[in-house]
Amino acid sequence: QVQLQESGPGLVKPSGTLSLTCAVSGGSISSTNWWSWVRQSPGKGLEWIGDIFHSGTPNYNPSLGSRVTISVDKSKNQFSLQLTSVTAADTAVYYCASLEYSSTSGLSYFAYWGQGTLVTVSS
Amino acid sequence: DIQMTQSPSSLSTSIGDRVTITCRASQHISDYLNWYQQKPGKAPRLLIYAASRLQSGVPSRFSGSRSGTDFTLTISSLQPEDFATYYCQQSYNTRGLTFGGGTKVEVK
Secondary structure, three states, X not given: OXXXXXXXXXXXXXXXXXXXXXXXXXXXXXXXXXXXXXXXXXXXXXXXXXXXXXXXXEEEOHHHHHHEEEEEEHHHOEEEEEEXXXXXXXXXXXXXXXXXXXXOOOOEEEEEEOOOEEEEEOO | XXXXXXXXXXXXXXXXXXXXXXXXXXXXXXXXXXXXXXXXXXXXXEEEEXXXXXXXXXXXXXXXXXXXXXXXEEEOOOOHHHOOEEEEEEOOOOOOOEEOOXXXXXXO
16 A cells, blocks of 8 residues: 655744655655655644646645645656745645545545654744 | 524533534535644644535544534534634635634533
8 A cells, every 4th residue: 555754844934845755665755656745834724735647737725826846756756845934824734645636436535554753833 | 704603602521412503604615625634732633524524534523514504513422532722614705704703612
């Protein structure tokens, strides 16, 4: 089964750029899945950040505007998140997840998740 | 965006009780509704997809149903390991996935 592992700095300065990578194992990033990022602010609910297909077509949460970029590196079987101009409101546990999608039924769901990584925005 | 409204936000219950959690979509989403369970410090776990389909490995005491834009997650007989927070998530708009606010199931 697919396993996901996030990595990246746990502390980012205000106005800086948050950068995380998710390594995919047990499956190919070139599968039919969409590769996603979801975050959870301390004590709060889940927020979808965006996702990407292996061909490089991304979808982003409109609430994050142009601050977010998700990319795929097929050679390393991993995908990445960049969030620019961060503030304290971006402090959260960031999860990478695989969104299984069926083109015949249109159904999709987050089947596999990484363990999550806490990113704190602070000077 | 499609808004997902969960109720209640928390509930206190006992082992063996029947538990019902509701999620209402702000518009028609057909059966594109998933349920997840999250325990403290852990990633969410998929329980139900497509409103009523049980994910492999999930106990049969969990079930899901739909009536219009209202969705229900039912735990038929609560077990100790079921104390957790539950989230619904719509996948109708794949360019704007959204979650409900969560329901925390606590011990009475």
